[in-house]
Amino acid sequence: MSLRTRTRRTPARALALTAGTAALSLALAACGSDAMSGMDHGASPAATSAAATAGGGHQGHQMPGADAASPATADAADAPGLAAERNGYRLTSTAGTLTAGAPAEYRFTVTGPDGRPVTAFRTDQTKRMHFYAVRSDLTGFQHLHPEMAGDGTWTAPLAALTAGTWRVYASFIPDSGAGRGTGLVLSRTVTVPGEGAAAAAELPAATGTATVDGYTVTVEGTPVAGKAGELKVTVSRDGKPVTDLQPYLETFAHLTAFHAGDQAFAHLHPETKAEAGGTGGPSLPFHAELPAAGDWRLFLQFQTGGQLHTAGLTLKVG
Structure with a gap:
């Protein structure tokens, strides 16, 4: 799944649960916030x-x-x-x-x-x-x-x-x-309002990879609802690991998720904080508890060469 690149002109946060479930709990180690x-x-x-x-x-x-x-x-x-x-x-x-x-x-x-x-x-x-x-x-x-x-x-x-x-x-x-x-x-x-307002796009099937602007994003991990786990995001280009990720909002990547059906909001941070002027990659670990099962649409944002990239993929939580 590829999304259009956004510039950094107006370059942003929690994993959610479906209606009637208990409060969301995020375990974000060493994110420094x-x-x-x-x-x-x-x-x-x-x-x-x-x-x-x-x-x-x-x-x-x-x-x-x-x-x-x-x-x-x-x-x-x-x-x-x-x-x-x-x-x-x-x-x-x-x-x-x-x-x-x-x-x-x-x-x-x-x-x-x-x-x-x-x-x-x-x-x-x-x-x-x-x-x-x-x-x-x-x-x-x-x-x-x-x-x-x-x-x-x-x-x-x-x-x-x-x-x-x-x-x-x-x-x-x-x-x-x-x-x-x-x-x-x-x-x-x-x-x-407008033509096609009632037409809904089909949610892309759950997959562990997405491509955007020539970059391949891979998400590893099998989250289980209600249990702590880790998601590891890896960024590569032409089969080679990307190590020149630039700081973006104090981290090397920004991950937002929305639950299919109710659009409940979720936001995760990498476990490592980006140092000003430094570079990161290719692997970025995210630690979280996902209390609700179902499909989540993830949007990963990262920056290279002063350009912001946004990749989208669907993650299934068991």
Whole structure:
């Protein structure tokens, strides 16, 4: 599976579980990030946000463009990254639709327990905000680092989107309020009208390799739900090991995953941290517990020669 290369103009994080399962637990050895130990990707929403759904319904009012709560979607908020509100922090946006086939700007704010826009965020992997967009069939992955205005409004410059339903995720660590220092992943859905909106691409079969821009990425390991294990990623080119991986967001690779069916969010880091100016590869170990069985769509990002590459593959968890 090959994905189009993205430049480093806007170059980003937790393995998720399906609805109704227990909270995600990641074991990330030696990644050097204090923030990860405090990550809370959302097992059971707080009592004040029990009505939040995958798109998020807020008690007392409904934001323009927000997803309405329903019995079919209410439990989805229990899966990591699928709630718009968590622990009093809420992802809000008036953008319910975006235009297909052209670059678009998605504007949003994060409000705190006091209802005011949050403007203080801690830096995590060199960025204050990591923003992701993925279509409901797990195609069209985008990973951005938006800019924040003084009033707390973030603007994410999305590349052209295909018609369909997309989910956008905001990953951040507030540096104020009751949740100060605890990382969160919140999300909403957005509709992109147009021809082919209802057509879903078939999820590629699980495989241990993917190619992108002439590079071959190999993932080794047989993760079992609920048990700790290791995934080893190896990068090669023309059959030769690649050893000139450049630091990207403080590591030599960035791995994001989405669970097939519910789009629950997941993020892993290599066990080794990249030193500024150094190079790495060809092997990158990832240590994690995967509590849910099923197919996961993995997106591995790595950098060589100043160019960012994104490879996608499907991983089956038993």
